[in-house]
Amino acid sequence: MKKEFIITTYSENHIGLTNRITIILTRRQVNIESLTGSESALPGIHKITIVINEEEEKVKNIVKQIDKIVDVLKAFYHTNEEMIYQEIALYKVLTKSLMESDEIEKLIRSHNARILEITPEYTVIEKTGHKEETQELFQGLNKFGVLQFIRSGRIALTRSPIEKLSEFLKERDELLEKVETRSKLRKAN
């Protein structure tokens, strides 16, 4: 059964890496629901979060293929329940509609949204939340006409207390020391 999964990758920040990751998905006819990239807590290490709708077996294989990319340090997948996640949405409405009644103000209050900018012509509203929440606000506001709407990709954190990236790098270093590849063995000979 298909459901939503969050794929997280830690990687070197190299040109073209996002492309290498996404072609693994496109080759398998998997659509990307959202994709977000940014630097992680550790300088030089890049974090990419991808949301896809797939069967878990397929997700497992995809994550292994991503993990295999030389510049990828580690790839994981999680269900929505296993992560804390958030998206951000921006809405542009006519300031006139805002002024005409208190309906938009009520919507902003009840959805815990906020106003970013007001000009005589338009007003920009911001809302963070899950997709259903930002979508609900869009539907509410659109009764008065939304001029522009944009939603970000998902950002997500695991529920473990700290990002164990530095520990991971230490373990990785120990692993690489331990593994005697053929080239190392040949060198020893």
Add this chain to the structure above:
Amino acid sequence: MTTKEKETKRSQQQDVEITGSEAVIRSLIAEGAEVIFGYPGGAIMPVYDALYDYRNALRHILTRHEQGAVHAAQGYARVTGKVGVCIATSGPGATNLMTGIADAQIDSTPLVCITGQVTSGLLGTDAFQESDVVGLSMPVTKWNFQITTPEDIPEAIAKAFYIAASGRPGPVLLDITKDAQFGKLKYKYAKCHKIRSYVPEYPVNKEKLAEAATLINEAKKPFLIFGQGIMLGEAERELKGFIDKTGIPAAWTLLGLSALNSDHPLNVGMLGMHGNYGPNIKTNECDLLIAVGMRFDDRVTGTLKTYAKQAKIIHIEIDPAEINKNVKTDVALLGDAKKILRLLTHIVSPNKHKEWVKEFKQAHAIEDKKVIQSDLYPKKPGLTMGEVVRRVSEYTKNKAVIVSDVGQHQMATARYSKFTQPRSHITSGGLGTMGYGLPAAIGAKLGEPNREVVVFAGDGGFQMTIQELGTIAQEKLGVKMVILNNHFLGMVRQWQELFFEKRYSFTEILSPDFVKVADAYGIPGNHVSDRDKLDDAIKVMFETEGPYLLEVNIEKDDNVFPMVPAGASVSDILLSPEDATK
């Protein structure tokens, strides 16, 4: 000191200011490259200019097409176990490499491909001979990288060789802009031994090893299947040691061929679509399937729905992404085949499995009667591919390097040539690249100059890279070429006959007189159509020094059997066309 030694010594000087292009050549020499294949052109000219000063230390083979260069590098890599190197210019030069790179990716062949690129300031401007080579090669390389500054060259080449050869090998592409080739750097070379984001192999898990040993000791009908991983992991001796101790019959994939001596009593033959009868049907009768260094390709498994469902499965594999990709395993042993087989051999109990091995012999007897006898000793006048392949193999005392192209003759070659040494069978497996054979044989001969190298090709595939006869003539390479000519694109014709109601859509192919073509290049050759002249023709071919082309006329109805039809179960293997129409 010879010129070669002088050049090599010069290439080893460190901390000197040189051009990026000279750094390319020096780095290749530092990585132990001795032969490289390529074709010059605008954007790679600085590298070719630098090569001119090292042409004795680094032998360059000018092929007639970049596809020839990359397949030759593959053939070289496959016989030697070293990284194959090829060079091409930007744009069309680079795109012509792609088929070979894709072939190397799916067949895990270590390659470093170097392409020239337009000056960095022109990137993305649709400059003359510019193409996005990094983008184009991304899905078919293990790693690729664009170099735009000379300082990055030594480190990138060191990384490229390390990545290409370690873990599960594969092709790497480096795209070097012209300004990086022209620019200067202070040259210093250090080999790469570690990349933090890349784990080439994992240490052996001792608990899993014990689980596997228990399964092996308890099995009544264990069956081992192996792929190229045995040779890539240099585990031929360990494989033999393991089966000798456990008495487990072993079968090979197309790319696993030659890892185990053909006449080893436990070598039960080939798996898959045109494999042997026993290995296919016994896959669905064994109680334990031990897969080593292979990836359960669909041409091996047939439909997965009925594949080895009755058996426990142990998968010994270096690439974690292959575990549970196609077939669910009970025990996955991740890591190097050599180490795992050695450890496993220590802890398993000795066994003979006499009755079980006998079952394979009985299956072989059925196949022998229904297929092999008429392939090798036909009663009909026309020559068969099988008999030609077997005669050639016997003439070389099964010691030759045998290269094949793709199609019917490829299957006949795999079924009927015999091997006594590993890394002796070179073919395009996963990608099935017609035109692979002739250039791969060039690379194989350069890698193994003291062994006989024979390439079997069909009349179709040979014409796809026929221009490489020029390379063979120029380099005076003693490649023995045997064209098995049935005047058809035989494998497609076979499928049309069996599955497309004999509608032979565009499979009849007109060919030149191949012997005359060879003659135009100054390569001797001969035709043979009669059985009683075959042995003599083969003898003359091997006794002639240097290259030789033997064109053999083959019966066009000579189809390849047994056959597991695409999407069928390995149990439903057909032994004859009559089986197909049942």
